[in-house]
Amino acid sequence: MPKRIRAGTLLALAVTGLTVASAGSAAAATKTPGFLAAADLPPHPASSWTAGKVTPGVPPETGGDTCLRALPGHEAAWHRDFRTDLDTNARQITAVLPDTRTAAQLASSLNADITSCAARIEQQNPDTQATGKDYGRLPVEDGxxxxxxxxxxxxxxxxxxxxxxxRDGRTVTVVEWAQLGGFEGTPVQAFKKTTTRAVNKLR
Incomplete structure (x- = not known):
């Protein structure tokens, strides 16, 4: 069973946001890591996945995402969006850091961001109830x-x-899947397989 993350007891961490423009220029000088394909995503029961292009930079809207505050804009970074014909979408964002130490720090900060996300959502939006769940670690590459x-x-x-x-060495990736509704029926096991594929494809 996943651990339930209680919104009222979570730690909120402050992480500095950085610009997206420099990420695109850094990405141009760095080899693009491997990305998920549409077939790697959890199967949708009523629609197929379409993959967008792998694009340099962190998406601008990520700057306002309270769950992903630590994603850097100044590092070499890329993203890829996925969509279905219905209400389900997905995205992968990958950053290549200067060394394994800073990559491990980024991964740690992102894990803390997501763990504390529900608490911040409720603080920022009193009319919204937020609940987080921890589905655990996966034994792939550096975790x-x-x-x-x-x-x-x-x-x-x-x-x-x-x-x-x-994370694999100095490369960190974030995969997100979203749709309307609640936790019931979310493809957790399939998403774990997607995550494992994402990390294995980074090199």
């Missing part, structure tokens, strides 16, 4: 960790995300 975050507003809007952080 990966899988989480879930569900939010429900006072007017009934309900969204769920699965997120994972993985």
């Amino acid at each position: 990966a960790h899988v989480y879930g975050v569900h939010t429900e507003t006072s007017w009934g809007a309900s969204d769920v995300r699965l997120l994972s952080v993985g």
